[in-house]
Amino acid sequence: MNELPGQPTALPQPSQLLALNKLTKLIYEITNPSRSELLFDAGILVNHIGSLVTESIHHIHALCQELKPNMHESLTNRCVIVADLATMVKQSPQLKRYPETTEKAIIEGLENLCLVFHRQLYQLFPSDYQLPHSYLKMEVANANRQYQRLLSQYPENKLLKAVLRPVNKFVHHTAANNTKKCIEYNNTLLANIKLWQRKNGTQNDLYEIALAMNLNCPRFMHHMASEASYTLQSFEKNADKNAYIEQLQKLFLRASTSTQWRSSAYGAYLPDVHPVATQVQQWLSNQSDLVKLDAPESDGAQVSERIEMQVDAAFFCFLFRIMIIEGLTILKKFAPVFRIISQVISFSKTVEPTSANLIKLASGRVSNTMLDKLETFFNRCQLRVKKIRNNEGKFPDDAA
8 A cells, every 4th residue: 555655844834724735635635436446554544634634723723813803704614625524534435445443533533623613713703603503513523422421431420410411402402502602601611521530520529610600500400409408308406407508508608719610701501590609599598497497396385376277287287288389488398387387376176286296187198078178168269269350359358
């Protein structure tokens, strides 16, 4: 087999894209369908194309140090040429006769070169610019390659998977995530994860990255809240729960002030959603309030006046639990609410209204008879609302 001639020691510089011109000519030569013999040794071919790709990338970076809008057309044309070269290699009968690894290495080199062109080009466009499909395909392939590699390296790291949610959405829902802003966010996130890998970073570092990137993604927030809640509920004593919440608050403060991770140039992942820091603060505050409400009742605490219920205790507990589920209170768990309610209500001939008794009743299975009673009650409520509506918003039988 013929070998490619060695590279000259000093390339002439009539153009900063001389290496790209040589690369283009070489690809056209080796993909010529009229040739019946292999022109070059596979290993030498790959190395030479790799050198030309590296040199072209170096020249592109140098050329784009002072990127200007009037350079857009020229650079775009060059980028299209490289994209066409990658297509030619994929379709070339000549290259199919080389080992599969050779073809793959050449294609990856050309696609990487095109990606460099593309990333230089989109500096000229606004954040909401929708990228051309040819560029987008390369960004998707690049992001997916990194995403799959990370999942295979850390298969049990659920937090990492939650942090990488934006990349996953970009790969699988590209049409809805095809702007310059989205691409930049993903690339910055992946760059942070690479740094985390090199440092052998901790789980806490991943939380810092999420805060630095303002990763206000529902999937990440759900994972964080679920994991922290599970740990919180594992403590029996309120003192231990409070200590854990304080630990989370210190972690949050440290993560919020960390400067070792890059942030996105365009701000939050979801611009119309509360910042992740605000959501974390609110969650921590809610958990602290829940622990306070979960404090045991004081022995001997007596309430002088109670509101006597007309219904029995079981009916009241099921009714009130339904109302809590439907959003009557900010708290979504019924037990803390019943601990407060138990101190101000009473029942004429039924169970003593302690919080333990009420929670036990509310936690039981609802019989068909009780379901009928509840349904009848809500039907009466519905009729009452209709009467108020018909009476122009005034209570028809208001006896206040």
